[in-house]
Amino acid sequence: MHSPAETTTGPNDQQLADVMSPGGTGPTSLRSRMLLVAMVLGVLLVSAIVGLSVSPQWTIQEVVLDPAAVDDPSMAKSLGKSGLTEADLQQHEADGTAPIQTSVLIAETSDSGKKRFWQRTATAHYGMWSLFPAIVAISACWIFREPLTALLLGAISGAFILGQFDFTDQVLLPSMATTKAAGILVLYLWMLGGLLGIWARTGTALAFAEWISKTFVRGPKSAKLVAWCLGILFFQGGTISTVLVGTAVRPIADQKRVSHEELSYIVDSTASPIAVLVAFNAWPGYIQTLIFVPGIAYLASEQDRLRFFFSALPLSFYAIFAVLGTFLLSLDVAPLLGKRFREAIRRARATGALDRHDSQPLSFSSPAGQQKAPHYVPHPIDFCIPILLLTGIAVGSYFLTSVPQVRWGFAAALVVAALIALLRGLSLHDLVAGIGSGLQSVVFASVILMLAVTLGDLTQKIGGGAYLVDFLGDSIPYWILPGVLFAISIGIAFSTGTSWGTFAVAFPLAMPLALALAANQGLQNEVLYLSVCFACVLNGSVFGDQCSPISDTTVLSAMTTGADLMDHVSTQIVPATVAAVLALICWTSIVVLFC
Incomplete structure (x- = not known):
């Protein structure tokens, strides 16, 4: 679909389903249905195991900022006192904890007196498993020919990797309760x-x-x-x-x-x-x-x-x-x-x-x-x-x-x-x-x-x-x-x-x-x-x-x-x-x- 926008009129639902998925909306044999259930359970099991056993890795990204875009230059820290370095992150990875501060504004003054600003941001990822929810969503949409199921499975997979097993209260409600x-x-x-x-x-x-x-x-x-x-x-x-x-x-x-x-x-x-x-x-x-x-x-x-x-x-x-x-x-x-x-x-x-x-x-x-x-x-x-x-x-x-x-x-x-x-x-x-x-x-x-x-x-x-x-x-x-x-x-x-x-x-x-x-x-x-x-x-x-x-x-x-x-x-x-x-x-x- 180009967008999820519905229209003032539309085709018969079954007719549309038959066209979009020749032979019906999905596999009809018992064996095929069992394979699909096994696949879904396998995805969720793998995601849960990753969430329980894989610790996040922290990386630092630095972005140079336009001085005019800095809201409060007085909040900037000097280069040597940022409190957010690779050594800090390695310690947090070893301890299994997250940094208290994940983003700092840094300022450096050149010999000519001109200030340079950049943002240093610490971001966590789970290695190749960080791509797993996206791969799940793409694969499921291709298999099921139905985006709702695919997006739901991908979202649950991502939540499990983050250790958020209460999908309704920990993921859906916070996501929906936003502006x-x-x-x-x-x-x-x-x-x-x-x-x-x-x-x-x-x-x-x-x-x-x-x-x-x-x-x-x-x-x-x-x-x-x-x-x-x-x-x-x-x-x-x-x-x-x-x-x-x-x-x-x-x-x-x-x-x-x-x-x-x-x-x-x-x-x-x-x-x-x-x-x-x-x-x-x-x-x-x-x-x-x-x-x-x-x-x-x-x-x-x-x-x-x-x-x-x-x-x-x-x-x-x-x-x-x-x-x-x-x-x-x-x-x-x-x-x-x-x-x-x-x-x-x-x-x-x-x-x-x-x-x-x-x-x-x-x-x-x-x-x-x-x-x-x-x-x-x-x-x-x-x-x-x-x-x-x-x-x-x-x-x-x-x-x-x-x-x-x-x-x-x-x-x-x-x-x-x-x-x-x-x-x-x-x-x-x-x-x-x-x-x-x-x-x-x-x-x-x-x-x-x-x-x-x-x-x-x-x-x-x-x-x-x-x-x-x-x-x-x-x-x-x-x-x-x-x-x-x-x-x-x-x-x-x-x-x-x-x-x-x-x-x-x-x-x-x-x-x-x-x-x-x-x-x-x-x-x-x-x-x-x-x-x-x-x-x-x-x-x-x-x-x-x-x-x-x-x-x-x-x-x-x-x-x-x-x-x-x-x-x-x-x-x-x-x-x-x-x-x-x-x-x-x-x-x-x-x-x-x-x-």
Whole structure:
């Protein structure tokens, strides 16, 4: 899945499960089920043994600070009196205790009287076992084809290694009782879910998309261009974009002989890439929780991490090239599409056959619980006002304060959408029912988000990033790391079908490693280097998810446009790969030339 966002409509659950896991949702034989149970018990047993028998190793990381970023220079200690040295840590390892102080600010005055500051931070890790929870989560997601189970198993594994065997009270409750967890739930579960529920009950979002299609479509090019524009407009990304765009444009695109491979690619490639580029949605609030690195001033607070997130967005080259590629396809001037894609275009234009011979197009049905209220007549303006208000507040606050107030925008859009619906004739009962349906549609995804945040916290505590720094910090040339992170993120996302789950695994490991390489190899522009590595993980996760045949939005893109799933996957892989290669060239060039 591109993101855990649910949509106003969706396929039958069993149908989706059958498509995403041929032969059913999982192994059906008794032997297979017993093997899975044995695997889960084995993972938990190994984790518990590690937690009881392996002592953490402590390492020191030093980061040079900008003097302007030091809040209280008087708190800095002199170089010889920091109280945090390798000898201190060796003593703590021998005693099996943790240092009383794990981070100190150090100051040194040069002969010219200029002060130099840096942060010395002690971090614990468990050697190769620090990567075990991440490996468990990735492997389980690949085996089960289901991210909730995989994230839960990975989180429990990490908790056991830390010696926290009371998973509910020691791990889940502290993780959920945080401001960042509450912020995600308020934005994602209440505001986004409620807004989607109102739009589903009134049918306004779909009415707007259908109005755009009927008004502006004149031929194949305009049909594809409308699909592209709607993908831009529905910048919340994920399944809401794929379903609304696909279902609205398909009837007219079919009349204009647009192949289902073309339409499904446009729908899929303007979902998450747009959510990355126009990130006034739930993405930044979730991702910022995963990129905290101890001792780094510009990643210290939520506000700082949000600023870093948005400052790095111009480096999202894969998303940029993916959106540009679909625009060129809409104009029939895309240069590199591959043989199968071009054959699909020629077939549809010449013969009107929208699908390949012997293909198996997917069907799509809307759940009864998310149907439009029967007596409500939607109008496109009902959708335009809330979405413009949401965008205006988020974008305006970003330019005024450098931090977009996304929750303000969603809250205003939710209230205004509800008022418009009531004033235009929707009953209070139907309004509340619609909001309730919207909340229900994102509950499961919200649980996945909470588990992803929990796994990210545990990966930081268990020292996964610190171990990679120790293991690889001096051996990888700095200019190779962006490509390595991009490839790893693609592999995880493609195998698991989830970009958001990939974020939870990759970011806590990638950010400390990137920081260490920048410091150890003397890079002049540390912030730019971290921004490039951040963009590589972000875009690699999106690319791998978009091309994965087990991603829910890949499946939904095929369903809503009537395409064969594997035809959609096999045709979009070529232009998506071209965009990925171009992005990698850009990242490597920037790192070599400017870092």
